[in-house]
Amino acid sequence: MSSTRSRILETARRLIIEQGPRVSMADVARAAGISRQALYLHFGSRASLLVTVVRDMDEQDGIRTRCEKALTGEEPLEAFRAFLRVWLRYAATIHPVASVLLASRRDDADAAAAWKDRMDELHRGFLAAARRLEAAGRLRPGLAADVAANLAWAMTSVSVWEQLTADRGMRAGDVEEHLIDAVTATLTGDPSPQPVRT
Structure with a gap:
């Protein structure tokens, strides 16, 4: 460049x-x-x-490679949790730019295009993870992979991260752990295998 x-x-x-x-x-x-x-x-x-601009941020961080690497873990559920951790840590990094684009996307077509471009790629990662969980029989009964991907994507969005850290005053590390446990439990129906931090 x-x-x-x-x-x-x-x-x-x-x-x-x-x-x-x-x-x-x-x-x-x-x-x-x-x-x-x-x-x-x-x-x-x-x-x-x-x-x-937003693609360059992703490339500088190497987020796509790190997400893909997380998803190659041998055990599907642990790979999914690793993927969530990579994404949530990156969400904290990109929050200043992402929150501005998120807030403006409804009345600014250019901001909406930038936001959609990145969120569509992220969603594809969630869908790949959900399909792998489905193939391994780890999704809760009645939950399709596409719905699971939508739920996980929404529950770990930048706006949710911002509400919990900025509005509710939670520490970023605690938000990360609680969201990983909550999303995992929502998709699998299993209680969290990790201790809950307060």
């Missing part, structure tokens, strides 16, 4: 956190010290820029 492109992405990420996703292409160009024309040469639209 060119130094100019990297600078644009870093600048856009900072401005999103500071000003919200309604940051304009002109704002980004000015802050990055380039012309609007040069910005449009790198990113043909504002939506393209926002999607690339």
Whole structure:
């Protein structure tokens, strides 16, 4: 990746956190010290820029590789718990940008495109994990893999993480453990194999 492109992405990420996703292409160009024309040469639209910002965050963190590695664990339930742990720790990392996109996605098509792009990929990971649990006979009776994936995805969303940490004052580590146990119990019907932390 060119130094100019990297600078644009870093600048856009900072401005999103500071000003919200309604940051304009002109704002980004000015802050990055380039012309609007040069910005449009790198990113043909504002939506393209926002999607690339969140994809770049994922690539820098290596979240896709780490999620895939977690899901290759030999025992399906433990692999699922490992996958949840990787995702929830990353949710804490991306929270500043993700919460801004989440809050604005209903009335900002570009923010919605960036949010949907990343959440669709995350959901595919949850679906792969749920199908593996289903194949191993670990889902509770009557729960289909696609419904299980939807439930797990929603229960561990950035908005839930934010409500528990920011609104309820829970520590991030406690949120992680409680959500992993709650999601596992919801999908399998089994009590948590881990001690509950207070």
